[in-house]
Amino acid sequence: AQRVTQPEKLLSVFKGAPVELKCNYSYSGSPELFWYVQYSRQRLQLLLRHISRESIKGFTADLNKGETSFHLKKPFAQEEDSAMYYCALLQGGSEKLVFGKGTKLTVNP
Amino acid sequence: KAGVTQTPRYLIKTRGQQVTLSCSPISGHRSVSWYQQTPGQGLQFLFEYFSETQRNKGNFPGRFSGRQFSNSRSEMNVSTLELGDSALYLCASSHNRVDSSTDTQYFGPGTRLTVL
Numbered sequence: 001a002q003r004v005t006q007p008e009k010l011l012s013v014f015k016g017a018p019v020e021l022k023c024n025y026s027y028s029g030s031p032e033l034f035w036y037v038q039y040s041r042q043r044l045q046l047l048l049r050h051i052s053r054e055s056i057k058g059f060t061a062d063l064n065k066g067e068t069s070f071h072l073k074k075p076f077a078q079e080e081d082s083a084m085y086y087c088a089l090l091q092g093g094s095e096k097l098v099f100g101k102g103t104k105l106t107v108n109p
Numbered sequence: 110k111a112g113v114t115q116t117p118r119y120l121i122k123t124r125g126q127q128v129t130l131s132c133s134p135i136s137g138h139r140s141v142s143w144y145q146q147t148p149g150q151g152l153q154f155l156f157e158y159f160s161e162t163q164r165n166k167g168n169f170p171g172r173f174s175g176r177q178f179s180n181s182r183s184e185m186n187v188s189t190l191e192l193g194d195s196a197l198y199l200c201a202s203s204h205n206r207v208d209s210s211t212d213t214q215y216f217g218p219g220t221r222l223t224v225l
Contacts, residue, residue, distance in 0.1 A: 043112075044199065044216040086152065094165045095142050095203060097214065099152035 002027045004089050006100035013077050014108050021072040021103045023061075023087030032090040033070040034097070035061055039083045047072075047085070057081070077107045111135065113202050113217035121223045127188040130220045134181050134202030140164075141183040142214065143175060146197040155198075158183055187222075195224045 003026040013019050025031055035047040048056045050063040050070060061072045070087060087100040114133045122128050134141050142165075143155040154167040158177035175185040181202070187194055201214040 043218050046213050046215075091165075095140050095157045095159075095201075095214065096154045096165050096167070097142075097144075097152075097201075098154070099144075101151040
């Protein structure tokens with residue numbers, strides 16, 4: 001069965017420090033992975049997807065099939081990065097997203 | 110262009126009642142998915158509709174149902190409400206997944222359902 005695990009419910013860092021939000025997945029197939037973000041009082045929105053290999057707002061994420069991981073990284077955190085981050089896996093051939101439980105990132109000044 | 114809209118935004122019902130939630134997708138989007146978000150279970154997929162047909166269904170009881178209209182607007186219905194149905198219900202819309210590298214699910218603000 002597909003599963004997405006985000007081991008940290010809460011993560012707190014200081015402004016300017018590197019940040020890494022962990023995501024591990026279980027999927028018998030070629031995974032399509034995403035990071036979604038929800039800022040305070042805003043709707044859930046796509047941050048980035050592995051297939052496009054892009055950097056958004058300074059965040060990057062690399063798919064490691066050997067470790068079944070898709071960790072989200074940013075070298076220098078900013079206060080405006082404080083939000084809930086969800087890792088999600090798209091079930092093959094469908095629109096069904098399987099979400100992790102989320103990590104609340106707080107960037108302190 | 111306008112984003113995904115959901116109505117109502119807040120709803121209070123009592124056990125045993127039924128409820129209907131509405132979702133209007135982004136213009137041109139033909140796929141609408143529904144998710145339930147609770148503190149304990151997180152975000153869970155309910156079902157997805159495309160061109161008025163249910164294409165995928167999550168692991169929810171038959172009390173949860175939905176439909177999609179010819180204009181792609183979608184409704185979900187929950188009958189015989191239980192306390193555990195209290196949640197934020199999100200819908201998301203997207204184009205047909207012809208080009209998965211650019212297709213994106215856009216989420217609405219959600220409907221907060223409270224069952225007393």
